[in-house]
Amino acid sequence: MFVVLAVLAALVLLLGGCGKVPWNDPYPEGLALSNTLYSSFDERPKHLDPVRSYSANEYAFLAQVYEPPLQYHFLLRPYQLVPLSASQVPIPRYFDAAGKPLPDDAPAEQIAYSDYLVQVRRGVRFQPHPAFARDGSGALRYHGLTAVDLRGINRLADFPYTGTRDLTAADFVHQTKRLAAPWLHSPIAGVMQEHILGFKELGERLTQAAKLDPVARVQALREARLDGVEVVDPASFRIRINGKYPQFAYWLAMPFFAPMPWEAELFYAQPGMKERNIVLDWYPVGTGPFMLTENNPNLRMVLTRNPNFWGETFPTQGMPGDAEAGLIKDASRPMPFVDQAVYSLEKEDIPRWNKFVQGYYDSSGISSDAFDQAVRIGGDGGPSLTDEMQTKGIELMTSVETSISYLGFNMRDQVVGGYSEQARLLRRAISIAVDYEEFISIFANGRGLIAQGPLPPGISGYQEGKGGINPYVYEWHDGRPVRRGIAEARALLEQAGYPGGRDPKTGRALSINYEAVATGPDDKSRLAWMRKQFEKLGIELVIRSTDYNRFQEKMQNGTGQVYMWGWNADYPDSENFFFLLYGPNGKVEHQGENASNYDNPEFNRLFDQMKFMENGPERQALIDQMMTIARRDAPWLWGFYPKAFSLHHQWLFNVNPNKMANNTLKYRRLDPVLRERLRTEWNPSVLWPLWAVLGIGAILVLPALWMVRRRERSTAL
Amino acid sequence: MMLVILWTDALVFLLLALAIGFALYASRHEHLRAPWRRVARSRVGLGALVVLGFYVLIGLLDTLHFRLPLADPAPGAAHAATERRFAPEVMSVFDYWARPLRQRQEKTYSAPFATHLFVKEAITQPDGSVVRDYPRLQYGGRHLKDPKQRGWDIFDTALRGQIEGLVVWGLITLLVLWGMARRRGLALLAMYAEVRDGRTDLPWRTALGGLALMLVLGFVAGELALKYHILGTDKVGEDVFFQALKSIRTGLVIGTLTTLVMLPAAVLLGVMAGYFRGWVDDIIQYLYTTLNAIPSVLLIAAAILMLQVYMANNADQFESLVERADLRLLFLCLILGVTSWTGLCRLLRGEALKLREADYVQAGAALGVGHFAILGRHIVPNVLHIVLTTLVLDFSGLVLAEAVLSYINIGVDPTMNSWGNMINSARLELARDPVVWWSLAAAFLFMFTLVLAANLFADVVRDAFDPRLRGTR
């Protein structure tokens, strides 16, 4: 013990001479004043290939590197598409089966296919990368590498030469073909089969190529032809879609459609690269403002400014209030503003939060347990920061997410499912009894908005106020929705044939299975809470908890009764939410995303109409009808729309919650000098405990030595 | 009332029967009785035993499960009073006894002895305005008109508990003294003087002192727990004191059943390997080396996941949560047993190797006594002390292991009360500011007491049984 302390004390003295860096600074010395943004990630990204990646934690890196044709405007709401690597947002042109152009307002049935002509932005170049490096003769330097060439190469950075080239339309077409390649497992291949002309056929043709070696596969892919996507000229390409699909433009804003240079794919496919973990799935090659320079998912990921970036400027337009919030101060200035962004792996909540408070992360979400420390909910229900946070100058951002967390019933189940009046009443009774207000306040610290239906705010079709409430569960009182009483729920339950929650057939309490995903320490109390809600009706909730994998399988088999799940919007359109209740999208029969297997013919019919429409009063009318049907059938307890609270320090600027855009790093600006000063101020080393322990040690050791001496004399006798 | 016997209950009863049987057997055999007498003579051993006794008592109360009959027959049901129905919920005697603790649920966190919730809430004032403040608890300190009287109230209640505890203790002491006095033919007062001065053969003074401490603590805690949440409440408002008490059974079951389930295999294989040698030895050694070579965490993780799959596929067999949680606990014991039997097996093999060369074994073999008769009559009884010491020594390690396993989510069922689960959720609570420390502290306190007592007891037992160490003490 004393040895440890002595070592520590020595270190302390050593450190004391090292200058004024706080001791608990987790970053290397000398970087304190660099224009570097610090953040964290909690799960190592699995895929960084835009063809495969489909999760938020991967997009955090990917979206800064790859640039799809379109992006969401940083400030304007409702969400609006603006060009990124395309030079303008493409406007679809419609054709009938004979190939004749149709007017824009032609009915959906007549439209056989639609064309999107995408103009490629000029002057865009790829990041410096060895795949583009050319030798004196102009040949690609690192293509056709042998085992000898690869000696001593362990990382991408070990290749001494890099090169670049201009972005062309062919890069977009190549990437679209990659989506169809069966060996790349794109999660959206299934969806695109339905929409892009010739996509399915290409996939089938390529199954033969899947057995080839990687280099030959890339060649086969380059030569393959995708009917629906063609290069018009080096600066534009055309995508042909089956029928009418207005949502397609949103897909063009996702990394799936980001341009991919064939040189890079061929470069990574060479033999010997995979053994070194140098693969396209790990080292992205893009045109974006940043490039991934350090890729160690076990420790940290580093994004560095791309020297070849084409010089996008900060948007000049904003919503009212944005100017006051200082959000358009940087208007028209070329982005990005930070030189580097360091993301450290942080698996546990506690260290992450503490490091943020100490100033070592520039921004942070708020975990449920740190909430009280950070945020106070005011008398009016509005959040504000606690004094501790305010004195540190931390700022809070809130926004409702474009996602929903719901409790679903399996509509195929004998008891809770089905479309009989009895089943409907049972579901309605449960809808009233499960007090989601309490759930939000206990488990989400009030960070949620009660859902009255499947559509979250910010999506067109969402209705606020009295007209937007779910009348089966809520009443409108004094200008706000009030949950109906538990007595009413019990009455409904009795009407449903379960007086007092008892099943007349067995005489025992009605028992319902709840399929839960239990992984964290928080889950126990959540499950207990859920049981309590059903107990109010006298129903026994049997909790069957498993891991997420097993849960998905159960959903696939349709054996569950009640389950909790969520949905995160792919794009801000009501279709992306209503399709979760669309019959032909049922999980069990069609492997779709409708986990409740809800299938109401009338609802399906309306959905088929609504999905082709542009937003407007006509569409709103259909949406209202669908909403009424869904609320009556109650296949879900609509649950809540999570609210995102995020904190950032005063030295970080241009933070604006944008739930659709992932490529927001380029907008951020930093004040490293202020950060350095505050970090030092906030993290004074507290030395007295060290001296105290040493002192106590000394006090203990001296008498011990004395005792040794004394005992020696006595035993020597 | 309908008795429910869960799997672990049955095994606990079996263990109890075995323990009683062994006690009876040992009391009739001097060579077994002697070391136990040495244990009982040690002050540390006896003190630890008293503490363990209280744990075991609560654990046993929590092991008797039943279902309460339903008070009212279902209205409208055709076959009304003819058939008795039972509540679906499985309760234990302890649950029933500690009803006041179990049912008094607050909304969310509250500190120990608090009268107000730990987090602010919007409270609607009588005049309709809304204020954010700490609301009064629904149960904790409800009887107080003015929360400021809390200090005195706690003092009063504690005093009452203390007096009650002392009275009960006095009665027990009197009974014990009277019994001893009668047996020894002494007057009660003389007996008292002997015990007081520590002149008795067994350290009765320590035992009774320990008993006094535990009784007073128990009564004070009991009295206070009726009025307050003495260890606070957790995130969903459950009483932490109750949770900690409920966790006792889980800890004890893991500590004891694990060794019990692995015992037959370990003893049989170990003894056989040492006795038969040759290919039997080779196979058994191969078996345990292979098992040992697999990191145990992986083995446990795989087994627990396997159980989950089984339960998911056979969901109908489990009527209630308690049964599911119980099966998982049993399975955890089993798999922990599988990973820990190898050590004992190796020890026994070594001992059997030595014993088979002993004269009486050789003589038996020469006389044509069967192998298994020799094993059963000569070898097994002579290695029992090793089994016993291993059992006691392993106990505390297993209790601690449970906590670690819960951290990686391969411990007991998340709905089951256990110290591991408490610590696991407390991890997040420590990050709060102000810190919610009581869950962690409660789990720590209860676990520490048990493990410390068990460790001290194990030391004494080992010393008593190990002939080599006898001289040094």
Next chain:
Amino acid sequence: MSAYILRRLLYALPILIGVNLLTFVLFFVLNSPDEMARMQLGEKRVTPAVISNWKQEHGYDRPLLFNEKASGLAKVTDTIFFQRSVKLFAFDFGSSDDGRNIGYDISQRMWPSLAIAVPVLLVGFAIDISLALFIVFFRATYLDFGAVVLLVAMMSISGLFYIIGGQFLMSKMFHLVPISGYDIGIKAWKFMILPVIVGVVGGVGSGVRWYRTLFLEEVSKDYVRTARAKGLTERRVLFRHVFGNALIPILTGVVVVLPLLFMGSLITESFFGIPGLGSYTIDAISNQDFAIVHAMVFLGAVLYILGLLLTDISYTLVDPRVRLQ
């Protein structure tokens, strides 16, 4: 000697095969290749076609243990088990289910594990032995008794408390060291302080108690009495003779665990965010990445066997009476 080592290595083969088989059975009894595919492919829009595609790509479309359709020897070889196990014996770990090269990852993650484990072992060793000698010096006094009770108390505290408490005090309250994290190379030293202290303090209880028992056993032997009779001071007896002789069991005890140091510590690493092999294993379990789990179990088994072998050899080195045949 070399013949002995060779024989022991041959003996290791059936053990490794057994370990492989057991891991395999345990993993696939509960986990179908379908599930693994789903886990790897993500959450949204996963269709059965995509899954079968993935299985084919990763070689999970074969039968598990026995191929009825194949003929001859291929019945056994054309299975997932055979294809996955054989390469391990050549220490070719292949690539994980999410496409990373496992051998490369292990070679990277080994060092952080060692960087924590070795200092913990050495510092712990020094502290434990000096404390144990000190206690033995005062054997059969109240100091001894009190120390034993204290040690038992320290043992009775769950390791999690040491970690949580250490982070809370050292980093959150006193700002002395970073709470968690790691860095490559020499810059890692400030991240090592806390895990090492926690590791050492957490091991003091059981360590000192164990060494105390060893020393006590040695003290009661005859030569100690002789030495004392010669008039040597108690200190000399303890440090020169008792310590020297007890070193044999101590060292051989340490040798067993040496190879296993590579495996890292599961809990410490994930709490402190150290990218070692321990957290690698935990992640693999929670991601159900069979290839990694399989490789780590195999590696663990090999190291375990190596440890046993080293123990035997070290016996002959320190004690000339023992001879290996």
